[in-house]
Amino acid sequence: MENSTSDCESFMANSSVVGNLSFETSSPEVNIRDNDFPLMMECISYVMICVALFGLPGNILTIIIYVKIGLSESINISTCALGVSDILAVSFITWNAICFIPAFLRLDVRFLPSEIVVFTGGATSEMFGATTAWVTAYISCERCLCVVFPLKIRHIITRQRSVLIIITIFTINIVSSLSTYLTVYNFVFTYDVERNKTVLGLKLTNSSEADALYNFNFVFSSVFMNLLPLAFILVFSITLVIHMKRNALWRLQAANETVNPTNINSSDNRAQRKYMADMRVSKTVLTVSVASCILGFLYAVRSLMAAVVPGFQPMQTYGAEYKLSSRLLLLVSEINSSMNFAIYYKMGSKFRGTLRHLLRLKESGNT
Numbered sequence: 001m002e003n004s005t006s007d008c009e010s011f012m013a014n015s016s017v018v019g020n021l022s023f024e025t026s027s028p029e030v031n032i033r034d035n036d037f038p039l040m041m042e043c044i045s046y047v048m049i050c051v052a053l054f055g056l057p058g059n060i061l062t063i064i065i066y067v068k069i070g071l072s073e074s075i076n077i078s079t080c081a082l083g084v085s086d087i088l089a090v091s092f093i094t095w096n097a098i099c100f101i102p103a104f105l106r107l108d109v110r111f112l113p114s115e116i117v118v119f120t121g122g123a124t125s126e127m128f129g130a131t132t133a134w135v136t137a138y139i140s141c142e143r144c145l146c147v148v149f150p151l152k153i154r155h156i157i158t159r160q161r162s163v164l165i166i167i168t169i170f171t172i173n174i175v176s177s178l179s180t181y182l183t184v185y186n187f188v189f190t191y192d193v194e195r196n197k198t199v200l201g202l203k204l205t206n207s208s209e210a211d212a213l214y215n216f217n218f219v220f221s222s223v224f225m226n227l228l229p230l231a232f233i234l235v236f237s238i239t240l241v242i243h244m245k246r247n248a249l250w251r252l253q254a255a256n257e258t259v260n261p262t263n264i265n266s267s268d269n270r271a272q273r274k275y276m277a278d279m280r281v282s283k284t285v286l287t288v289s290v291a292s293c294i295l296g297f298l299y300a301v302r303s304l305m306a307a308v309v310p311g312f313q314p315m316q317t318y319g320a321e322y323k324l325s326s327r328l329l330l331l332v333s334e335i336n337s338s339m340n341f342a343i344y345y346k347m348g349s350k351f352r353g354t355l356r357h358l359l360r361l362k363e364s365g366n367t
Helices: 036-069 074-098 113-148 159-184 208-254 270-308 319-338 340-347 349-366
Strands: 185-192 197-204
Touching: 036 074, 036 319, 036 340, 036 349, 074 113, 074 159, 074 319, 074 340, 113 159, 113 185, 113 197, 113 208, 113 270, 113 319, 159 185, 159 208, 208 270, 270 319, 319 340, 340 349
Parallel strands: none
Antiparallel strands: 185 197
């Protein structure tokens, strides 16, 4: 899930735009050796590209499978929307990584990668990362309501309502982000001395209105776009696990079984097997939710440090540490957006069956 200020991690070598639009270039990056920092950033970029080789096909295949299963169920619509958001997030993060690879920087492209990536690889990945967080929160809510109100869920969350909510999530995230960054940044043609040609670059809008808008978006992204959906994910997931455990124990008691949840012996009893399966699902859901919340919390801490710790901004005293931490968080966020296919395959029997059916059809077509 992408987060606030990630767009600033790769900004031009002579500017700083974290929390405000002020420029400070007098303080050098002194805490990571000059030879080590570019190498670490380059290595992380290569890892990002490798992760994308799994994440992009996996999310595309996830969408195909759920469309094949059918979109009559609202949960399948939400899952497809999550796949679309993850594809976009991983794609822009990958572009961000490419702009840090020396081989690409040496190409005779008609733009400045170190500047263009701020908007096309930073702001955009942040935008769809926040979208992923909110869609995940909605899916957690939907699954929770399915367990808490199993007889009323079809009337609470309908297919039409689910589509409307998904469209609203995408619209709010895209409009709020683009309106801010299109105001703060301008695409301009500038003369590049090294290439001896005019290329496309990025320019900050120097005005008090742009500064105020950026500061507002900084807080808005940190709190509303990241921490709030992750709080919802955690609450809904904990509620889901509690109710699943309660329902599983009720089934065991109804079957006149005396069960110690910490010591269930393997047997052919159907109730016991169902109990064990529910506990595995509960632990998986809770683990994924906690991991997402930890990731969002780390981004919030990084953003807070950038706002209150002197020098923890690009091109200041701790500029290298800031950029490196942003890069690592981008990588973790990309992994988070790329792992859904593996989770669905492990947890969903219908998902596995549909995938195997598609593979058999492909093999039959080739023969």
